[in-house]
Amino acid sequence: MAGPSEIFRPDLLAGRVAIVTGGGTNLGRQATAELLACGAQVVIAGRREEVLAATADELGEGCSYVSGDVRERADADRIVGGALDRHGRLDVLVNNAGGQYFVPAEAIAAKGWRAVMRLNVEGTMTMTHAVAEAAWLGRPGAGGTVINVTVSPHHGMPAMAHTGAARAAVEALTAELAERWREDGVALVAAAIGRFDTESLRKYPEIVVRQAARSVPLQRLGRMQEFAWLVAFLASPVGHGLSGTTVTLDGAADNWWGAWPPELIADDEGTVPTEARRAEPPA
């Protein structure tokens, strides 16, 4: 059962209906719990029915599921249709389903590029179109918010070039559709997230996982609850004010140098030399 929110009013999202893709596991499950705690009804989606059923059962009242593949338009329509049949409206879509694998850019096979693009870009677009067409576009007084989960940092992702490209595309689409669908009352926001303490992170090579927190300027992994709070915040009316933007929640991973002192410019004692003062300007 989803408990009360630690920071939001219990009726913040009362009467609202949300779809969370990838809502059966890790970050999606935590976001679903927070949306429920704020009074929303949530339909979670993913490919594995047993995973969704277990999460819906655990989170209790207000949470239901439809299984399907976000990359397939017929499945997306079924997920959206299921939510509309159940609740009669849709207010929020969280495009959280996504992912990639860890490999240097030059070793990414064409099939791998396509798999990552298809899941992250096409899956996001397919769900967004399915919801917008069924519930929002051309319906005066309707509208809603799309929250697209992307990845930070934005200045390059060693071993994740495919996802860097895919998530950049999603952020570009977020900005473009926010402008195009503004008059239909549709807001789109990207949530670019850093490295989170999740089971899913543990699929990466052991040393990557071990060093992940150190690689973040904040010197810790993100907490799932922090992600869930951001999703609830963006699902609230403030999401409309942020439409077209990318909000980062990354422990400052977008800061190029990372933690201080940056290893590459520190001396053997770990000290970074300071710049010599310029000569006094002539009087």
Ligand SMILES: CCCCCCC/C=C/C(=O)SCCNC(=O)CCNC(=O)[C@H](O)C(C)(C)COP(=O)(O)OP(=O)(O)OC[C@H]1O[C@@H](n2cnc3c(N)ncnc32)[C@H](O)[C@@H]1OP(=O)(O)O
């Ligand atoms: C310093 C810290 C850095 C860490 C930062 C981490 C930040 C981000 C973290 C997260 O996102 S955690 C969430 C992780 N969750 C997921 O990734 C789940 C979803 N992912 C997937 O389903 C797959 O990874 C997928 C490839 C994106 C999609 O799977 P799909 O079923 O469509 O494809 P496959 O049939 O499995 O593969 C197709 C094709 O792709 C290539 N490939 C796939 N996996 C690998 C791999 N591990 N190594 C190399 N190549 C891979 C390959 O070409 C596959 O074709 P075949 O060879 O199988 O014919």
Ligand SMILES: NC(=O)C1=CN([C@@H]2O[C@H](COP(=O)(O)OP(=O)(O)OC[C@H]3O[C@@H](n4cnc5c(N)ncnc54)[C@H](OP(=O)(O)O)[C@@H]3O)[C@@H](O)[C@H]2O)C=CC1
């Ligand atoms: N954990 C982290 O540190 C970070 C995560 N992220 C992103 O956050 C999001 C959630 O990640 P996280 O919770 O950690 O990882 P998970 O692997 O737990 O989440 C992926 C979810 O997406 C679902 N999914 C995958 N492919 C499809 C598909 N084709 N159709 C429908 N559902 C699908 C999966 O369910 P199923 O397999 O049953 O379909 C699963 O529930 C992802 O976009 C991820 O890349 C970004 C940065 C960091």
